[in-house]
Amino acid sequence: MTGRHAQRRQPRVHWLFLGTLYAAIAAALLFQGWTAHEVDAAEARRPCVTPAPRVLHEAGPVLRLRGGSVKSASMPARTVALTFDGGPDPVWTPRILRLLREQGARATFFLLGSEAGRHPELARRILTEGHEIGLHTYSGAVLGSASPSRAGIELALNQKALAGTAGVTTTLLRMPGTTSVDTLCGAEWQAALRAGGDGYLLVTADRRSVEPSKGVVRQFDQSEAAYRQVKVLLQGRDADRFTTVTAGLGIRSANTPAPPAQRVQGMALTWMDTASHAVANGALWVLAIVGGLGTLRQLLLVVFARVHVRRLGRFRPGSPWLRGVDEPVTVLVPAYNEQVGIASTVRSLLASTHSLLQIIVIDDGSTDRTVEIVRNIPDPRVTVVRQRNAGKAAALNNGLARASHGIVVMADADTLFEPEAIHRLIQPLAHPAIGAVSGNIKVGNRRGLLGRWQHLEYACGCNLDLRMLEVLECMPTVPGAIGAFRREALMGVGGVSEDTLAEDTDLAMTLWRAGWRVVYEDSAIAWTEVPTTLRQLWRQRYRWCYGTLQAMRKHRRAMLEVGVAGRFARRALTYLTVFQVGLPLFAPLVDIFGLYGALFLDSAWAGALWAGFLGLQIACAGYALRLGGERMSALWALPLQILAYRQLMYLVVIQSLATAVFGTGLTWQRIRRTGTAVEQLGGDLTNQALRRDEDGAAGNRGSRRLGPGHGQLAPGQTVPGVVPARRGPHA
Template identity: 55%
Template structure:
């Protein structure tokens, strides 16, 4: 899929995401299959008779009789011992064993497990180059007696692919896992041996321990340090030069037990090896990433709660100082309020009237109708209050509307709000108080969701309280506030003009402006007591469009102000604290969250549901604790908490996917237009309910 195609068709983003998740799932499944996490098998539990059944009793090496098509068994000649090792290769014991065999000029047959061979291809090649013989021990050391026909074929085929990819060979030798002597080839295991022999394999088991080297024998060792020690004792025994230690094929004179494969088979095998290595590396990496992400998230939560407490103490201390210092009166300077509006007929009247009801009497209200196609202009003009000025302009976007309002503003303090925002009566007064400090250039208010009916509304309410407001408390204390929300913010007019007004470079004009003010040396603070009610999206489609624009605009602003990372002073605080925080917690972690979710689902299905459930319950408990604390700080009821567990499963995933689409859009160079949601005028729902209860 080309970049041009991605830019031309936004749906292609989801095709790309789906393909990525499919690749991730495939990698996890392949890794899990090789680690027995998927379709794991246990050793057979069948009780075998003391004596093996014919023809397995005729010898430990069995192959198909070319004449009869039955099973032909053979034994090692006298004074010939075939040394055989199961499992591996292993970086701990295989090199030691190879050195020991070389020292005694002995040869052996190694029955390798496909997953281990793929993990250590250099050892496979060393075994081959040492003149030793290689056989198959299946791909995952699975008991073939317990497997279906397709799974058996997969086990054997994958092992052949790995041997072709690592050493350029194929093998006819097979040792069935969980077998020892011929007596173990009974019932289902015996049937598995017959099928393998019928498919052209030479099945090798071990001779009974009573058979001496002088008689000729096949010795079986399970790869380990103990096997190395036992081999050393066997090779060092004083028998003169009468016993030959060799491979199965050489001892019986079997031709072609190993054979060279073609180039195509080598390429196919190499692809399988690389796929397994990549899948294992990915699974291991995801495990470490999940642990790191969990630790970082826990550290972030601890920091948010700690800093929130610091912010609360600071606010209370400021209030106490103001009460005890009568010589510093509250700030009562006149304020210009700019209300950009585009098709806001549903809520514009409630917005303006809430401003007119402000306890801060010196207020100029500037409604900038940005080319609305509904009755926004007529409704605002009909309010008929001398404090309200209605300006009309062709549709130019929110930033242009704010700049128009800025040009008409009469006063040095400017409050910018959205056309659907409803202010508390004391919100303007409280909002502007931090501007008494000449270092402060902008103040963020406390935005609350007005339409909380339904699960979606409650989810957004929790997000505003837990996420946005806790973050703003932290940004305030750390002096790196990246965003004064468009719903409620106060600014020094000369500070905004000094940075060139409200920029139209990004879709997040509020974030862009705030970052510009920080880089210009102004402090930006959070005033939790200045409360405004906003109308949140009431449908998933509207929510997606809103957050898509927010996220994309934030990415634009971060890129535009990336120079703050190397600046000093206030700009450096924004860059190294604020931008780094946004990059890590609002971009990188959410961007990787779908992969983590796939990995978590994999763990739930294949690595133990109990452990996964325990982790999820612990995570949910921490989230509930932080939610309780945040709601308490904002003096909100705890009733919406019942929706929090479901929010983790549904809403959070939706927000993660918004980040994914926004990042892909930005990387592809697409440009979004300014979008607005359909208003219903429900921002005052909670406010009216509270007033009714008070009455």
């Protein structure tokens, strides 16, 4: 973070990393949704449209279906094959195993692969204690309701899960949603045929009317009720033997050791299932936290903006104990290749009602006609200073050294000032504790969609964010487009630092740490030209965001300071960290989960939630437009802004963080001016048609209020809540 910020190759590996990360998160959500029957749902059984085949009417509970033939088998007399579906359950499986051990019985457990992965120790314990394991599909999907591809995946994953947890494979299958053989009707029979063709031995259960003494397969789940039923059955001893399915039939065990490769795949599957479950739960928490913070922020913006407006109504110049500021002003205009708009900027300054001006245009090594254009403006108040290209901060310091007056206004070379802007901007400096004042920036070229999006962004930022930050006494920036400063405050902190690319944010934070206050003057209006292409917008916001991160890092130690500086840092840096850095980082995850919810969960619920949040944002943006005297017709672009524009801003934050982490520097990048702001504004801010609407702005314009923390006091009078600065004549 040096002064020159040499141009280096921008990092690209982070995009691959983030793309892979978000793709993995999306895949984890899809897998979790698949196992929870939200994606490709197969939880409910379809009604049978055709009865079970006649061959099953007298068939036994164990079926081998292969090559078009149907063979069945039943348990020998006085033999009961105990079978348990689902699980393993962390509560009831251990109790059932203990009961079986006490009674000397064996059983077959048809396990869900997903549950076996979550409780692998129980899967291994089942085998260790002499029981048998069969498949119950991976997620409990009803195979007749599932697509053939899902049915095959369910069985394959179930096998891998058993291999990874218990180290075995099995040929036994109990299809979810089936009991006796006559329930294998319709789609279930077709699914049974496909499974039989893959070599599985299908196990159903005998009808309850069959006496245990004749030999049966009994089916239970893993619950308290099943535990009680099994306990009664075992203690009744209506059979000679309680055993597994294969042992009852006298055939080789269905469980065989799994190959090493399949065990590794099973362990990977188990890990993936655990990770996807954690991601899904984490996504819910992220959605709740980010949504809650976003909603809270919107509400706080409106509340504090209202507080700010009420201050305007109570404290205004003209009160007996207040005076206005009419001192001469030096205006600094740094310029680099600004031939398109520099003339309009200077002329708007010359048209100011505050005529005591010194206008210094600092040319930062322009290669176009910028200098020639300014020199051709016939007004002695305008001076041109030339320097080699050194950056915006150096240009401002060069102009500051030549400033003749105690009040300095900084303006960008693409900014058009309203005639009253400078006079209103400097009024808060009547109070000795205020060192800097931010003006109100409006978008001049707002006709295109990109311009409208930025217009809404600027309107909300100035009329909501800046008002709130002033009330909380933690304004972290004075925008370079329009800001007023005490020259003594600037000189006291060493001028404009070249340490960061966000020299305006760095300067405001430095002034706060020096004991000065920074406030917002909503009636001081300037019009700026915003980027007209996505590429230019990206470059501009990239530099702003990266510079802000630099400033936050530079002033992080202020969090530990006391007094005004510490209070400012704790509020401002926390706000920037949470809402300008943290939320944009997590916002893509929220979008992924929101899209997932709309596609696979309750789409009505997801739509209502999104519509509610959109309605809140529209209401807040409408209030911001009203405070700024703007037309409400701009609100139609807000839904599109949320869907497209904000995603771009999220990516800008990610790119800026990656730049900060990898240590890549940037130069003072400027956007290519097109003059569209001047064109759309008509080129003359004195024209009444270009003045903003007064509708909805009554009471918000006029000269600045000088209330608590602002304004000039009569001799000996104090304002509650204002602490003098720690340095200079205000200490």
